[in-house]
Amino acid sequence: MNSNNMLQEPTSVRGAGDIGGTNARFALWREARLESVEVLACADYPRPEDAVREYLHRVGQPLSAVENVCLACAGPVGDGDFRFTNNHWVIDRAAFRAELGLSHLLLVNDFSTMAWAASRLAGEELVQVREGTALEGRAKLIIGPGTGLGVGSLMPLPGGGWEVLPCEGGHVDLPVTGERDFAIWQLLREKYGHVSAERVLSGSGLENLYRLSCQVDGIEPLALSAAQIGERALAGDEYCDAVLEHFFLWLARVAGNAVMTVGALGGVYITGGIVPRFLERFQRSGFAEAFCTRGKTSGPYLSQVPVWVMTAKHPGLFGAGVALEQALLAEA
Structure with a gap:
């Protein structure tokens, strides 16, 4: 991946998600702050990609507006694809990035984002x-x-x-x-x-x-x-x-x-x-x-x-934003 393509202006929009067994919380991350938080029921969407599309539609953002995303996932996260323990969703990293046009997808354990949040709250x-x-x-x-x-x-x-x-x-x-x-x-x-x-x-x-x-x-x-x-x-x-x-x-x-x-x-x-x-x-x-x-x-x-x-009202989402911010900075 070309790191130059991952560099964003300070005002650029990134995506943050916090996905559990029942609900998926999504937000935009702009200038180190959460915006437009929405909560969607995982059972209402066949795939996580569908939930992301619905979220962007609700907040009036085109798919092309968000190129970098961090998702906090309930369960142990490795280098491969992620299968949720308590819902039917599976995240195929390559397919998820390709369908949504992402330059960067970061998956992290949901409790790890609490630690990221503690570094900045x-x-x-x-x-x-x-x-x-x-x-x-x-x-x-x-x-x-x-x-x-x-x-x-x-x-x-x-x-x-x-x-x-x-x-x-x-x-x-x-x-x-x-x-x-x-x-x-x-x-x-x-x-x-x-x-x-x-x-x-x-x-x-x-x-x-x-x-x-x-x-x-x-x-x-x-x-x-x-x-x-x-x-x-x-x-x-x-x-x-x-x-x-x-x-x-x-x-x-x-x-x-x-x-x-x-x-x-x-x-x-x-x-x-x-x-x-x-x-x-x-x-x-x-x-x-x-x-x-x-x-x-x-x-x-x-x-x-x-x-x-x-x-904090949404520490998992906030931590996901911080984790993505630091990951992009490290890879720049």
């Missing part, structure tokens, strides 16, 4: 939940309990850029620090065998934590979803509130362990569908203290690491 799109000092030139950690538990890191590059390092940090062993942790961990092991962090720190994990807490306490559990557990906690249900607090404390332990593993003294960014939804309650939780209440070495190491919650 403005102050009003972040809420600091733990004070500290982010060290220049050190890695940043991104962690997000949602459908699963996403974990990734941002590594600084010479010249001011960033490299995203995706990983499978949601599947590390769940840390156990007390008798109640151990009682719940034993029940999780009986059910699943290996007890990963994601068995608690996710939507289904919060449901696990509620049901097994009830079992430990000899209480008959209600058939509650993760959203309902959180809503009942906010409405004054003391038991659901205690479960949500336990969730936040476990998140503190897992996040702190990850910081020590990658040396992420540049700070922690929390995203995903759970913590931002219950942000006010999270701010009142014991997360900040539990994050660094550890041994004589690990506690001081973590004591000055700041933590933010990402509150």
Whole structure:
């Protein structure tokens, strides 16, 4: 590919997409900002190419207007074609580019775009939940309990850029620090065998934590979803509130362990569908203290690491735009 053809003027339009199992979000990326965000149902379109055409039609852009596109895809992204796990779409890279007339198509893992977003989000799109000092030139950690538990890191590059390092940090062993942790961990092991962090720190994990807490306490559990557990906690249900607090404390332990593993003294960014939804309650939780209440070495190491919650409306789309911007700059 001729890199000269990929260079764009600062005002040029690029395309960003964030595609999950149910919905595809698309936007235009112009001057480092998102424009014209639209959400389309994946089930309504036979192919992703059809959804892109419909999106451009809705926002009044001809197919020729967008030559460079980044799509955040739910699942592991390799060098070949991408088959979505939870919908019928397949992206054949060569065919997709040819049909839509693209000069450049970048596919990235959907959680990686959260890391790209963290490299650029403005102050009003972040809420600091733990004070500290982010060290220049050190890695940043991104962690997000949602459908699963996403974990990734941002590594600084010479010249001011960033490299995203995706990983499978949601599947590390769940840390156990007390008798109640151990009682719940034993029940999780009986059910699943290996007890990963994601068995608690996710939507289904919060449901696990509620049901097994009830079992430990000899209480008959209600058939509650993760959203309902959180809503009942906010409405004054003391038991659901205690479960949500336990969730936040476990998140503190897992996040702190990850910081020590990658040396992420540049700070922690929390995203995903759970913590931002219950942000006010999270701010009142014991997360900040539990994050660094550890041994004589690990506690001081973590004591000055700041933590933010990402509150941007479309962080996946924003991160896709940033990822494309940096990729085009690197290849210029």
